[in-house]
Amino acid sequence: MNAIISASELADELAGGAPPVLLDVRWQLSVAKAAGEPPFDGRAAYAAGHIPGAVYVDLDRDLASAPGEGGRHPLPDLTVFGAAMRAAGVSARTPVVVYDGGQGWAAARAWWLLGWTGHPSVRVLDGGLPTWEGPLSTDVRQPAEGDFQPVGGTPGLLDADGAAALARSGVLFDARAGERYRGEVEPIDRVGGHIPGAVSAPTTQNVAEDGRFLPADQLKERFRSLGAAEGTDVGVYCGSGVSGAHEVLALAVAGIPSALYVGSWSQWSSDPDRPVAVGPDPQ
Missing domain, CATH: 3.40.250.10 (Rhodanese-like domain)
Known part of the structure; x- marks a missing residue:
């Protein structure tokens, strides 16, 4: 689907x-x-x-x-x-x-x-x-109780160490704005920069001006050009695991499976013992 x-x-x-x-x-x-x-x-x-x-x-x-x-x-x-x-x-x-x-x-x-x-x-x-071109409603719906039971421990999740390892063995995309990746500005977290080895891939570049995703073939070509070759393990992080999920979705549209580092830069940068890279290059 x-x-x-x-x-x-x-x-x-x-x-x-x-x-x-x-x-x-x-x-x-x-x-x-x-x-x-x-x-x-x-x-x-x-x-x-x-x-x-x-x-x-x-x-x-x-x-x-x-x-x-x-x-x-x-x-x-x-x-x-x-x-x-x-x-x-x-x-x-x-x-x-x-x-x-x-x-x-x-x-x-x-x-x-x-x-x-x-x-x-x-x-x-x-x-x-x-x-959405249809009508809007102000009615607050009270649905019947569902039966969904979430199960943890499935693939697709990275922790800090896993993200660091993936940046060396596969490709780790940084979904934030380029200036935050480069360390030029940091409006929220303790310090600017990126996880060493991570590749800048702002999620804003996955969508057209109207907010819809680019066609799947264009997304696939974009991610391939950034290092997501066939058979390469792919991970994504952002500031706090929200915009990164959007990049994981874009990768899914392109037919590329990936994992999300939920803690993302907000967790990584909070630990002064973790290395921080700055500038336009992954290193």
Whole structure:
């Protein structure tokens, strides 16, 4: 099954006899406090209007644990995550579609986490809510309890040591903006730079201006040109395991399997004993 779905395809499936479970995961990286602005409120955005039938999922509460040694968005406790998914109506045998406000990062985090914990059918609305041409609803849906039971320990997850090793033995993509990779700026974490050996591959370059993914053949060529040759093990990290999930999704669209370092730069850079590389080169 394709990892993404278009708005027209979603509309057809929602109108059919076996609609998917639809999750609204609107979220934005909050750096607004320094500017004196309130942080983005995904629940308020959902309440103001969402695709009919969608259930809101809070990324910070449901798709991550509290910030700490594991980074800014560590893996959630699977008991908490499973309860949140079941409350949202997620069942093991029912397809799931997730969307966000258009950036795609939060939806990709939900897609990756559901897939990593064993759900067999999860797709992301390509381009997010801005591509939806149907009506919006302000009704808050109370779905029937789902039966999804997440299972941990499956492939596709990297820790810090695994990411460092993969940067030497395969290819490790850094999905952040190039200036953060190079260490020119660092608005959030302790220090700028990148994991030694990692290759800069900003996830923003995987999408067109409208937020939809580039065609699969273009994505495949991009990643091949950056080192993801046939048979090469591929990993991804970002700032805190959110935009990196979007790059894992882009790789999936291209037909390239990859693993995610969830702790990402927020975990790596918090340890002063871990090496930091700066500049445009992987070393």
